[in-house]
Amino acid sequence: MRVVFIVRRYWPLMTAAGRVLDRLARHLLQQGHEVLILTAQADHLWPEALMVRGVPVQRFGLDAWSLFGRKTLGQRIAAWLEENPERWDVAVLCDVLEGAEWIFRVAESADRPVLVGCFDAGPAAPLSKLLLRLRESHSFAGGGSLCRRSALAWQNQRHWLVVDAQQARQIEQLQPQAQVSRWRLGALAEPADPSADPLTEKRVWRTALAQAFHEVPDLDQRPWMICPSHGALGADSQWLWEFLRRLCERRPDVVAWVIGDGPANSSLWRRAHEADLERRVLFPGCYPDLADVFAAADLVALPQTQWCQAGDEMLAITSGTPCFLAEAAVTSQWLEELGSKDGHHLSRGGMLLSQQMDTWQSAVDSVLDHPGAARQRAWEQSQFIIDRMPLSQSLADFEAVLRNLREATCRSQN
Numbered sequence: 081m082r083v084v085f086i087v088r089r090y091w092p093l094m095t096a097a098g099r100v101l102d103r104l105a106r107h108l109l110q111q112g113h114e115v116l117i118l119t120a121q122a123d124h125l126w127p128e129a130l131m132v133r134g135v136p137v138q139r140f141g142l143d144a145w146s147l148f149g150r151k152t153l154g155q156r157i158a159a160w161l162e163e164n165p166e167r168w169d170v171a172v173l174c175d176v177l178e179g180a181e182w183i184f185r186v187a188e189s190a191d192r193p194v195l196v197g198c199f200d201a202g203p204a205a206p207l208s209k210l211l212l213r214l215r216e217s218h219s220f221a222g223g224g225s226l227c228r229r230s231a232l233a234w235q236n237q238r239h240w241l242v243v244d245a246q247q248a249r250q251i252e253q254l255q256p257q258a259q260v261s262r263w264r265l266g267a268l269a270e271p272a273d274p275s276a277d278p279l280t281e282k283r284v285w286r287t288a289l290a291q292a293f294h295e296v297p298d299l300d301q302r303p304w305m306i307c308p309s310h311g312a313l314g315a316d317s318q319w320l321w322e323f324l325r326r327l328c329e330r331r332p333d334v335v336a337w338v339i340g341d342g343p344a345n346s347s348l349w350r351r352a353h354e355a356d357l358e359r360r361v362l363f364p365g366c367y368p369d370l371a372d373v374f375a376a377a378d379l380v381a382l383p384q385t386q387w388c389q390a391g392d393e394m395l396a397i398t399s400g401t402p403c404f405l406a407e408a409a410v411t412s413q414w415l416e417e418l419g420s421k422d423g424h425h426l427s428r429g430g431m432l433l434s435q436q437m438d439t440w441q442s443a444v445d446s447v448l449d450h451p452g453a454a455r456q457r458a459w460e461q462s463q464f465i466i467d468r469m470p471l472s473q474s475l476a477d478f479e480a481v482l483r484n485l486r487e488a489t490c491r492s493q494n
Contacts, residue, residue: 081486082114082167086157086183087174090119091366092132097199099268099370100391101174105135107475108482116167118157154179158186165190170486172197176206181233191493193239193485197478199265201244202408204314204386210234211250241481243390245413261481265390266474267398267466268371285376289337289364296335296359303334303448306377306401308370308392310342316384317344321351323383323440328360330441331448336361339373374399379447379454382406385435394469397431398462402447402454406435431461 085101092102105115121128121139128139140156154177161168161183171187171194173180187194198207214235240251240260248260283300290300305327307320324336338348338361345363352361370392374380380396382388385408396403433439447454 081108081482082169083108083116083172083482084161084168084170085115085117085172085174086177087117087119088153088177089122090117090132090137092135097174097389097391099395100199100265102133102135103268103471104475104478106133108479109134111479113479114167118160120153152179152182153177155182158182162186162190168192170195170482170489172482174198176210181230184233184237191489193489194237195239195241195482195485196237197241197263198247199243199391200387200389201242201247202384202386202388204312204316205244205247205388207242207247208244208250211247211254214254215250239485241478263478263481264469264474265394266469266471267462268391268395268471285372289373289376292364293362296362299335303331303379304377305334305336305379305381305444306374306396307336307338307381307383308340308389308396309338309345309348310340310387310389310392312343312387313347314344314386316386317347319383319435320344321348323381323437324348324352324361325355325357326437326441327444328355328357331444334360334448337373337377338363339366339370341366371395371399374401374403377401378451379444380404381440381444383433383435383440384408394465397465400455400459400462402458403431403461404433404440404443405431407432 085105087097087101090098090101092098101117105117108115115135117132117135117137119137119139121141124141126139128141130137130139138160140153140160156179157177158179159182161171169192171183171192173183173194173196176198177183184194198205200206202208203212214231217231235254237255238258240248240258241263242248242251242260243263243265245262248262251258251260286300286304290296293299307324309317309320320338324338327334327336338345348361349363352358352363374396378401380399380401380403382393382396382404383406385406388408393405397405433443
């Protein structure tokens with residue numbers, strides 16, 4: 081089977097979504113399939129074709145024009161698919177991509193399936209926003225920025241694979257004939273060894289990260305809290321800033337790292353400088369391996385409820401570092417899937433918190449004041465998740481969806 085993954089950007093280890101795609105692609109290669117990732121070229125100096133951890137990647141340049149104006153990334157990828165039918169059997173669209181209707185059109189004319197597989201959850205996630213716009217413009221009279229042709233193309237898609245149960249229900253309402261599958265993301269990292277010396281475990285990454293902020297004294301000796309931020313401006317970023325501001329007031333020894341390059345980061349950076357907290361709230365951007373960054377920290381906080389990245393959450397939980405998640409809708413889905421008894425175990429362990437500021441402050445204090453007990457509890461929780469949500473099963477489930485989709489297409493052609 082020849083599979084192409086289509087994604088807006090591909091930095092395989094710098095974001096949790098990229099890490100998920102990296103594991104999926106390498107698993108399929110190991111199973112004997114042909115895999116290719118199609119993505120955008122972020123800089124003119126980047127090569128158009130390269131191998132990333134054994135996975136071939138084809139990048140499409142920044143500038144592409146026709147007589148009718150600039151070509152979207154979706155148009156450019158659609159042209160490639162049309163010109164290279166021998167390179168693919170199934171396309172997996174991992175993003176709400178501009179110009180995706182061109183990809184759908186080429187696939188339909190070639191009688192080949194497109195699987196829309198998005199890994200983000202929450203009402204502010206791109207797929208959730210798209211589904212909302214589709215519902216609001218159901219008559220397709222106007223539809224705002226979503227033109228009639230694009231809206232019809234998305235609504236008529238028959239094959240979906242999502243991590244969010246709410247998104248699955250919305251898709252089924254818009255397209256009753258659609259085949260909508262839930263995909264449960266498995267553990268992305270092995271837990272830390274509780275018998276290992278945590279200072280030794282963290283030292284290499286803490287030293288490397290601290291070198292980029294040499295103006296902050298004794299940075300690698302102070303408690304670190306990591307807050308991934310990949311979302312847009314909104315309720316999540318407002319809550320995160322208030323949380324960081326209060327943390328800096330109450331814990332003068334703590335340094336908060338806001339990891340990622342989301343649109344909200346520039347606003348958070350501006351607020352940190354206006355509050356004279358530029359040495360307390362740091363913005364290092366993206367790093368080559370998010371798992372190592374999480375493991376280097378003393379605490380990982382993921383308070384997002386509006387735009388949750390399942391990969392971030394799973395990676396943090398299985399890093400062996402104490403981790404707190406907000407009780408978002410997607411988190412409730414995890415509890416339902418694990419079972420009420422297991423869900424009670426996670427809640428009792430203190431990993432899931434209601435989005436009350438006092439609750440988060442107390443949880444942070446508990447970890448920083450009792451690091452040994454917190455790390456032991458984190459290791460137990462990570463092992464608990466790995467046992468019940470193994471990555472091997474998640475990868476096999478994804479491959480099975482692709483196989484079934486390809487086989488169904490072949491039967492219909494015959």
